[in-house]
Amino acid sequence: MKLNKLMRWLLGLIILIGVNWVILFYPNNSILEWQSPLLKYSFLILFVCGMFCLYRIFKGPTAADRAVALDILGILVVGFCVILGVVTKRSWYIDIAIAWALQSFIGTLALAKYLEGKNFDE
Amino acid sequence: MNETIGIIFIFVGIIFDFFGCLGLIRLPDVYNRLQASTKCVTLGTVSILFGLFLFNGFSSMGIKAFLCIGFIILTAPVSAHALAGAAHRSGVKLWVKSVCDKYAEDKKE
Amino acid sequence: MRSWVVLFIVVFVIWLGLSWPIDIQHILAGIIVSALVVYFMGDMFVGRVNILKRPSRYLWFLYYIPVFLWEWLKANIGVSYKVIHPFVPIKPGIVKVRTKLKKDISLTLLANSITLTGETLSVDIDKENGFIYVHWMDVASPDTDKATKTIVRKFEKILERIFE
Numbered sequence: 130m131k132l133n134k135l136m137r138w139l140l141g142l143i144i145l146i147g148v149n150w151v152i153l154f155y156p157n158n159s160i161l162e163w164q165s166p167l168l169k170y171s172f173l174i175l176f177v178c179g180m181f182c183l184y185r186i187f188k189g190p191t192a193a194d195r196a197v198a199l200d201i202l203g204i205l206v207v208g209f210c211v212i213l214g215v216v217t218k219r220s221w222y223i224d225i226a227i228a229w230a231l232q233s234f235i236g237t238l239a240l241a242k243y244l245e246g247k248n249f250d251e
Numbered sequence: 252m253n254e255t256i257g258i259i260f261i262f263v264g265i266i267f268d269f270f271g272c273l274g275l276i277r278l279p280d281v282y283n284r285l286q287a288s289t290k291c292v293t294l295g296t297v298s299i300l301f302g303l304f305l306f307n308g309f310s311s312m313g314i315k316a317f318l319c320i321g322f323i324i325l326t327a328p329v330s331a332h333a334l335a336g337a338a339h340r341s342g343v344k345l346w347v348k349s350v351c352d353k354y355a356e357d358k359k360e
Numbered sequence: 361m362r363s364w365v366v367l368f369i370v371v372f373v374i375w376l377g378l379s380w381p382i383d384i385q386h387i388l389a390g391i392i393v394s395a396l397v398v399y400f401m402g403d404m405f406v407g408r409v410n411i412l413k414r415p416s417r418y419l420w421f422l423y424y425i426p427v428f429l430w431e432w433l434k435a436n437i438g439v440s441y442k443v444i445h446p447f448v449p450i451k452p453g454i455v456k457v458r459t460k461l462k463k464d465i466s467l468t469l470l471a472n473s474i475t476l477t478g479e480t481l482s483v484d485i486d487k488e489n490g491f492i493y494v495h496w497m498d499v500a501s502p503d504t505d506k507a508t509k510t511i512v513r514k515f516e517k518i519l520e521r522i523f524e
Contacts, residue, residue: 164254164258165258167258167261167262168258168261170262171261171262171265174265174266174268174269175265175268177269177272178268178269178271178272181272181273181275181276182272182275184276185275185276185284191281191338191343192341193281193334193337193338193341193343194281194284196334196338197275197281197284197285197288197334198275200330200331200334201271201272201275201288201289201292204292204293204296204323204327205268205272205292205296207296207299207300207319207323208264208265208268208295208296208299211261211299211300211302211303211316212261212299214303214312215261215302215303215306220310220311220312223303223312223315223316223319224315226319227315227318227319227322230319230322230323230326231322234326234327234329234330237330237333237334238330238333240334241330241333241334241336241337242337244334244337244338244341245336245337245340245341246341267436267440270436270439270440270443270444273443273444274439274443277443277448278443278448278450279448280452282452282454282481282483282495283450283452283497285481286439286475286479286480286481286495286497287439287442287443287497289475289476289481290432290435290436290439290475290476291436291439291440293476294432294433294436310380311379311380311381314377314380315377315378315380317377318374318377318378324476325472328471328472328475328476329468329472331475331481332471332475332481332482332483335481335482335483335495336483336484339483339484345452345453345454346452348451348452349452349453349454350451350452350453350499350502351453351454351455351499351502352453352454353454353455353456353493353502354454354456354483354484354493355454357456357493
């Protein structure tokens, strides 16, 4: 069972790195238009930040640590959407960012209630 | 000109994001991690959104970025407050080298 | 009734921002949607309309924004220095600070300011006795009065003039 969990995390990691590689280095990309190499580096650094959050979710000793890392990951996704919106010049990425911020806030409040051991009605 | 300033804002925001996530890994207990990561990641994301606003001016994307800035500034500390209170009430201990814990003393009485 | 009008204006401005290129169809749909929202919400959010009348409150709010942004930037640089320092020089602890504010909205903004600035994080609010429990990354003194002087005073003076 333990090995099974590790295998699933490794598979997800490989898929994430593959998607990132395609976005960054796809040879004849007509949609993406990198205005500056700084944007490329910033995309990579943001990916590393997401990896740090996933490490804390995987390793964290208590449940509160995992909830904190999930909250931070929810704010980071807004940054991802904004950079993709700058690069592709599609204006609906910022809509996704607003909706994601709202949903992440409500989810974090529900997680906090659950950690305290209360019902959702109080 | 505007685009250059926008890219600089985006890159500074990314640097602050990176320091926040580094704090998520290096600091010793839940409260310190929550504190460092909430401060730095909120400032980083607000700076990225302001860079997007400089890129697009007062078009539909710029106005939405401004709305998103207000929304994130108002909600991120509230969720940090809720998580910190819930962690303390569910019995997560402070770090071993902590100086004082007035909240636990007051709660016992 | 006046609180309903204030809530209607706020919701309508947010709608206009979300559908920015102004259009007659968007304005009509926005009026209908915001009227529905105000009818369902009632006076849940906007309680005291009278504080909107005095213009000095707006001036103090305009003064609050740059002070808050500057403190926020300073706090970020301090926390980043502590994170990249090889030995992580922190001395954490939870202290208790006293506040004079009573209203809900000013307490909320004070707790948000404490969380985002300084090296502090508000853990819980005791509203009856006027205490806030604050997690401090670098405790200078566990005494209540000294901690109050360092953490709360700067924002309390401004928020008292805005909302009380």
